[in-house]
Amino acid sequence: MIVSIGVKIWLLTAVILLLSVSWRLYQKRKHYRNVTSKLPIICRITFIRVVYCILDVNRLFEAVSTGFDVMKTSTGCIWAAATPYVVTVDPEVIKHVTTSPEFLNKAPDLYRHFHNDILNGLVVSPARKWKPDRKAISPFLANNNVIAFFPAFNENANNLKNKLARLAGKGEQHIFTIIKECGLQLSLLTIMGIKIDEGSKKYQEITRAFNAFGDHMAMDLLLGWLGLGFLSRTPRYKRAIKCSRDLVRSVIKENLAKPVDSEGQNNFEKNNKTLIELALKALRQGVFNEKDVEVECFTMFAASYETSVGAAYTCLVLLAMHPEIQERLFQELQSVFPDGITSVEYDDLKKLPYLDMCASEALRLIPPVAYIGRQTVHDTELIQGVILPRGTQVLLAIYEVHRRKEIWGPDANRFNPDNFLPENVAKRHPYSYMTFSKGPRNCLGFRYAEITLRMILIHTVRRLKFSMTFKYEDIVLVPKVTLGFKTDPPLNIEVRSN
Numbered sequence: 001m002i003v004s005i006g007v008k009i010w011l012l013t014a015v016i017l018l019l020s021v022s023w024r025l026y027q028k029r030k031h032y033r034n035v036t037s038k039l040p041i042i043c044r045i046t047f048i049r050v051v052y053c054i055l056d057v058n059r060l061f062e063a064v065s066t067g068f069d070v071m072k073t074s075t076g077c078i079w080a081a082a083t084p085y086v087v088t089v090d091p092e093v094i095k096h097v098t099t100s101p102e103f104l105n106k107a108p109d110l111y112r113h114f115h116n117d118i119l120n121g122l123v124v125s126p127a128r129k130w131k132p133d134r135k136a137i138s139p140f141l142a143n144n145n146v147i148a149f150f151p152a153f154n155e156n157a158n159n160l161k162n163k164l165a166r167l168a169g170k171g172e173q174h175i176f177t178i179i180k181e182c183g184l185q186l187s188l189l190t191i192m193g194i195k196i197d198e199g200s201k202k203y204q205e206i207t208r209a210f211n212a213f214g215d216h217m218a219m220d221l222l223l224g225w226l227g228l229g230f231l232s233r234t235p236r237y238k239r240a241i242k243c244s245r246d247l248v249r250s251v252i253k254e255n256l257a258k259p260v261d262s263e264g265q266n267n268f269e270k271n272n273k274t275l276i277e278l279a280l281k282a283l284r285q286g287v288f289n290e291k292d293v294e295v296e297c298f299t300m301f302a303a304s305y306e307t308s309v310g311a312a313y314t315c316l317v318l319l320a321m322h323p324e325i326q327e328r329l330f331q332e333l334q335s336v337f338p339d340g341i342t343s344v345e346y347d348d349l350k351k352l353p354y355l356d357m358c359a360s361e362a363l364r365l366i367p368p369v370a371y372i373g374r375q376t377v378h379d380t381e382l383i384q385g386v387i388l389p390r391g392t393q394v395l396l397a398i399y400e401v402h403r404r405k406e407i408w409g410p411d412a413n414r415f416n417p418d419n420f421l422p423e424n425v426a427k428r429h430p431y432s433y434m435t436f437s438k439g440p441r442n443c444l445g446f447r448y449a450e451i452t453l454r455m456i457l458i459h460t461v462r463r464l465k466f467s468m469t470f471k472y473e474d475i476v477l478v479p480k481v482t483l484g485f486k487t488d489p490p491l492n493i494e495v496r497s498n
């Protein structure tokens, strides 16, 4: 009798659960009916397939790309488990989404890895908070401030070149770790204003911590789709958080203890401003609280570090795979720097159009941020006749846009810097190249990123020659925190005689 009551309770609970899930599903479908009935469904991903896609995200990219072709559309819907996402590769729709105030919020599902109490700064701030925060931080990445960082950029790129030169003649070598180490040093310097001795124990701890942090973000993002994000909070991750937090907090404390100068500010008359100085200024003005300062420092690391080091590695790999293009770039660098390089000045960058073309082309084919996600602030029209209800998540499929044949021609998948010849750029819709996004919520650090990337390419390609046996056709990309290679191909390095 007792058992049968127990069974009845279980059955009743199961039925109630089933009914409540079905009801919620029904409500969700009803809520989005206007969208899902008007836009073609380009891909359906059941819950089981979500698990499968997490293991092989390339297939998901393929499915989305094929979906656009099969449905002959450039804007459609993806059903992932019980949620519809609007997805587009139409530059005109992308322009609308990135420039309209109705889409200023970020799509929560795409940025799960930022939604914790460490990284929920500018990248994911809701529109209301985002505006004053971006204003407070933007002087850090303004043109004059970035230019003032030139000596640091030069030193960093030169240091990387020297480290790579030491691998010359040793056969194919894995260089990504070296690029990451140099990238971390630069971030620590410009964001936090600190330099840590490379050989020190502290340096090793911090490098380990930031790598663990990156791994955690990647795992959190993937597992989060299954509601299992908590599994990524491993002891290694907790140690990493403690180490990075201790560092950031000690720098904040140190800066706060410094005397405030006559204008009630701290060190702002220096040539350049680190992020932490600006964040502390915002703290004094009441725009930030202490927690905001910490969060914005971590957010800036997260936004800048993986993207920049990934971009530098991608460019070097693609140049190594295309020796004729690398040679042409070398010729350009040699003509501007005939006697080698001691230091690169801002004006030098303007003399290197082929360098710009190579960098843009590499970031077209392998954009570090493959998808951007926005969420509607109110009910709003996306395209004529399609009203998106408040809260709809819209995905801008940057990786797909960058490879559409109708935009880039039949050779869209080929590495061809000529795609960025001025006459070819002029023929395309300006929103068909979206590596740094566009509109008011674009990449705040795009100048910093573009300059640091060019610095690395100038210093390294002028002095070193890269090659590899790994073929371009064999590249498999996987979205980790940013889009990257499934296995990082090693490069062969030679030192050039002139």
Ligand code: HEM
Pocket: 106, 122, 123, 124, 134, 141, 300, 303, 304, 305, 307, 308, 311, 367, 368, 369, 372, 373, 434, 435, 436, 437, 440, 441, 442, 443, 444, 445, 446, 448, 449
């Ligand atoms: C090649 C390197 C980089 C790429 C490809 C890149 C790309 C992007 C993209 C696509 C966005 C928009 C994301 C979205 O709308 O969801 C973004 C946002 C952002 N990026 Fe970058 N980024 C790079 C480097 C950097 C660097 C070096 C910094 C800082 C030093 C930085 C700081 C930011 C910030 C703060 C945001 C958020 C802006 C906001 O929401 O107002 N990024 N980045």
